[in-house]
Amino acid sequence: xxxxxxxxLRFTTAGSVDDGKSTLxxxxxxxxxxxxxxxxxxxENTSKKKGHEGVDLALFTDGLRDEREQGITIDVxxxxxxxxxxxxxxxxxxxHIQYTRNMVTGASTANAAIILIDxxxxxxxxxxxxxxxxxxxxxxxxxVCINKMDLVEFSEEVYNNIISQYEEFSSKLLVKDIRFIPxxxxxxxxxVNRSENMGWYQGAPLLHTLETMHIASDINKVDARFPVxxxxxxxxxxxRDYRGYAGxxxxxxxxxxxxxxxxxxxxxxxxKSIDTYNGELEEAFAPMSVSIQLEDDIDISRGxxxxxxxxxxxxxxxxxxxxxxxxNNPARPRAKYTIRHTSNEQKAxxxxxxxxxxxxxLSRKNDDIEIGMNDICKVKIRTTKPLMYDSYRENRTTGSxxxxxxxxxxxxxAGMIV
Ligand SMILES: Nc1nc2c(ncn2[C@@H]2O[C@H](COP(=O)(O)OP(=O)(O)OP(=O)(O)O)[C@@H](O)[C@H]2O)c(=O)[nH]1
Numbered sequence: 001x002x003x004x005x006x007x008x009l010r011f012t013t014a015g016s017v018d019d020g021k022s023t024l025x026x027x028x029x030x031x032x033x034x035x036x037x038x039x040x041x042x043x044e045n046t047s048k049k050k051g052h053e054g055v056d057l058a059l060f061t062d063g064l065r066d067e068r069e070q071g072i073t074i075d076v077x078x079x080x081x082x083x084x085x086x087x088x089x090x091x092x093x094x095x096h097i098q099y100t101r102n103m104v105t106g107a108s109t110a111n112a113a114i115i116l117i118d119x120x121x122x123x124x125x126x127x128x129x130x131x132x133x134x135x136x137x138x139x140x141x142x143x144v145c146i147n148k149m150d151l152v153e154f155s156e157e158v159y160n161n162i163i164s165q166y167e168e169f170s171s172k173l174l175v176k177d178i179r180f181i182p183x184x185x186x187x188x189x190x191x192v193n194r195s196e197n198m199g200w201y202q203g204a205p206l207l208h209t210l211e212t213m214h215i216a217s218d219i220n221k222v223d224a225r226f227p228v229x230x231x232x233x234x235x236x237x238x239x240r241d242y243r244g245y246a247g248x249x250x251x252x253x254x255x256x257x258x259x260x261x262x263x264x265x266x267x268x269x270x271x272k273s274i275d276t277y278n279g280e281l282e283e284a285f286a287p288m289s290v291s292i293q294l295e296d297d298i299d300i301s302r303g304x305x306x307x308x309x310x311x312x313x314x315x316x317x318x319x320x321x322x323x324x325x326x327x328n329n330p331a332r333p334r335a336k337y338t339i340r341h342t343s344n345e346q347k348a349x350x351x352x353x354x355x356x357x358x359x360x361x362l363s364r365k366n367d368d369i370e371i372g373m374n375d376i377c378k379v380k381i382r383t384t385k386p387l388m389y390d391s392y393r394e395n396r397t398t399g400s401x402x403x404x405x406x407x408x409x410x411x412x413x414a415g416m417i418v
Pocket of ligand 1 (some may be wrong): 382
């Protein structure tokens with residue numbers, strides 16, 4: 001059995017309305033026996049009441065959505081399930097109009113994205129959009145599930161045609177690993193159990209694919225980055241001299257004795273100790289939350305970053321960002337927004353729209369530079385103070401930002417630093 005982070009796989013599901021996301025998740029949980037008995041009983045009863053012959057699997061996830069919709073701020077429901085090989089976290093994002101926003105929220109930490117295609121419809125604009133966003137977010141693995149194969153007589157030809165359509169488009173994307181699986185979420189073909197209706201398919205069912213996918217190299221273990229969230233200075237006699245910097249390791253490994261620099265000031269010191277509630281550690285790595293003590297007294301505050309002296313991020317006020325606009329209100333040219341980047345928050349301005357992406361062709365448009373809901377564009381941003389960042393390609397944590405509209409306090413965009 002594999003250990004550590006390798007045991008946990010986060011994935012997100014994307015597809016347009018009615019492609020079968022809820023049914024697929026229900027099927028995964030049901031066939032892998034991850035639905036609790038009491039939930040199952042409730043679903044069976046409701047299914048009966050609704051006149052279904054078997055179990056309506058979508059009820060399971062839809063029930064979760066009702067739960068979610070009672071909460072006001074949560075767009076994404078997280079589901080957990082475990083098999084003997086791995087633990088899974090599913091970010092279930094609804095397929096309605098705010099799909100981009102939800103996908104960005106749910107996908108930013110995902111190892112894999114499942115993109116559903118209705119076998120009857122093939123590749124549609126949303127398929128392209130979701131795939132593009134998955135590639136933009138650098139989700140390392142994409143699994144394209146061609147669903148509702150039962151409605152196309154389990155035809156290999158239909159399946160192969162959809163793969164060709166998809167590959168024509170995806171050859172322009174930067175995704176390392178794309179796989180295809182023909183499934184019927186409703187009947188359970190190739191979800192947990194191998195399909196008896198599609199003998200022509202030689203690959204693994206979805207669950208086995210998720211269980212065996214190599215994800216250990218998905219995380220950045222090289223660049224040590226520690227954004228400081230709070231300075232800890234307990235006010236009691238016992239800990240009078242304690243001064244720790246609390247936060248979560250964004251990437252890389254920190255060890256006691258490491259020579260570190262604090263940014264943006266640039267002061268250097270050594271790690272005196274790495275502390276947790278359960279005592280001291282010799283080393284800390286992402287995504288552990290710890291408190292770091294340094295040998296020297298340095299003025300550090302929230303938003304600063306501790307890094308290893310020999311491997312520092314970029315420090316700059318001008319950044320280029322691929323931006324996904326997530327709000328109904330369009331971007332206001334040269335307006336000020338709050339930019340949030342790791343634990344750092346400050347003001348920023350969109351100085352220039354370099355180009356906008358046409359999702360269907362993946363071509364760049366320079367003539368239309370209005371940014372509205374669901375637009376994806378490259379922009380130049382200037383911040384009021386220097387930002388300590390890496391490119392998103394190198395580091396998904398220190399390479400991502402969000403923009404907040406000060407007047408409404410709402411998130412209007414998510415961005416990846418180029
Ligand atoms: N025949 C057939 N129907 C399916 C399959 N998968 C899903 N469906 C049906 O398609 C409809 C939509 O399925 P859902 O699972 O609710 O779709 P969804 O993508 O979750 O939709 P939203 O929750 O609205 O985003 C339901 O009537 C399902 O029973 C399949 O493999 N075959």
